[in-house]
Amino acid sequence: MDWMVLLVVLAGLACGFINVLAGSGSLISLPILIFMGLDAKVANGTNRVAILCQNIVGVGGYYRQGVLDTRHGPRLMVPAVVGALLGAKLAVELDENLMRLVISLVMFLMLGVILVKPKRWLEGAVAPQREGFRLGEVLVFFAIGVYGGFIQAGVGVFLLAGLVLQSGYDLVKANAVKLLIVLGYTPFALAIFIWEGQVDWTYGLLLACGNMLGAWLGTKVAVSWGPAFVRWVLIAVVAVSAVRMLGLSLGWF
DSSP: OHHHHHHHHHHHHHHHHHHHHTSOTHHHHHHHHHHTTOOHHHHHHHHHHHHHHHHHHHHHHHHHTTOOOTTTHHHHHHHHHHHHHHHHHHHTTSOSHHHHHHHHHHHHHHHHHHHHOHHHHHHOOSSOOOSSOOHHHHHHHHHHHHHHHHTOTTHHHHHHHIIIIITOOOHHHHHHHHHHHHHHHHHHHHHHHHHTTOOOHHHHHHHHHHHHHHHHHHHHHHHHHHHHHHHHHHHHHHHHHHHHHHHHHHTOO
């Protein structure tokens, strides 16, 4: 029994560390929860407990290091929260395979964008427009919110793409705002999973311990090592996530 506890905590540690640097850490934690015997839908809901705790720590860490945009970041939470409510409701009813296939193809395309235009990801936009709401931002972050409410795994990658390519942040600042957005919608999504009885609190809190430690370490690394290091982590995560999503959708593993 002790090894099971250790495995869940270590999975949370890896998940939290990857999530605050890039995203898709849930591709580690979700299979572990399912391996522990949880139904896929219960694992999906249980994972949100750890994500909520992780993002409280991560947002706090980025804020203390002065890289969190507290002016425009909260505005981006609004469409994401609305989308996440819809996505979480869909998650208790719909099959995931088709969405995984589409997401894997999008991730392969995104990998090409990251490799071809490194400067945009490292430096952000020259003069990003961050006053008020823009229709493009609303639509982008609503759509990402729907996906995040649905399955969570991989949502960080799409948030980073939106924050860099649409809102003009560099990768470190985008990671900080990404965690803020996920922190904004996760309580609402989690509430739906709790209502549907799809949360295992024992595993959720064990996983949360690891996620919080991983988030604390990840924020330190991101700020200290800078956007260039984060970009290479992101490239690795996107490549692995795309293959993983494709394999799941096609039944390879």
